[in-house]
Amino acid sequence: MKMPDKMNRFIGKTKFNVMKHSPEILIAAGVVGTVASAVLACRATTKLNGIMEKSKQDITAIKYASEHPEMIPAGETYTKEDSKKDMAIVYGRTGLELVKLYAPSVILGALSLTCIISSNNILRKRNAALVAAYATVDKSFKNYRKNVIERFGEELDKELKY
Numbered sequence: 001m002k003m004p005d006k007m008n009r010f011i012g013k014t015k016f017n018v019m020k021h022s023p024e025i026l027i028a029a030g031v032v033g034t035v036a037s038a039v040l041a042c043r044a045t046t047k048l049n050g051i052m053e054k055s056k057q058d059i060t061a062i063k064y065a066s067e068h069p070e071m072i073p074a075g076e077t078y079t080k081e082d083s084k085k086d087m088a089i090v091y092g093r094t095g096l097e098l099v100k101l102y103a104p105s106v107i108l109g110a111l112s113l114t115c116i117i118s119s120n121n122i123l124r125k126r127n128a129a130l131v132a133a134y135a136t137v138d139k140s141f142k143n144y145r146k147n148v149i150e151r152f153g154e155e156l157d158k159e160l161k162y
Helices: 003-020 022-046 048-067 080-152 154-161
Strands: none
Touching (some): 003 022, 022 048, 022 080, 048 080, 080 154
């Protein structure tokens, strides 16, 4: 047997086994991903104080400059509009830093939930196929019993049944 044939057969068997066990694989990946997402979120929370502290300092400085125009160097002005623009910049920058901080855990959590839901969908489709197959077999068996009764009588049917 040639090497490519062995390799193709190995790949085919591996693909079949992965498809066969895909619900279990997806559930395991979902559970591991959910735990990892929680760990990432906890680690991100430890860095939260630094971001919020910097934001508070910037907001305090903006409010102070807005309330004390006499502290601004000569020749420069700091209007309410400047204050509003600076506040928007601080809020935007803080929001972006928070998104960067928590995005990995949110994305991993969403992917984990997707794995769990996909596993459930695969199992539901397989169960529907089993129900359809059982219904077909049951109908065929009842039809067979009916034909036996018609052709050979009820006595022989009972004898064959028991």
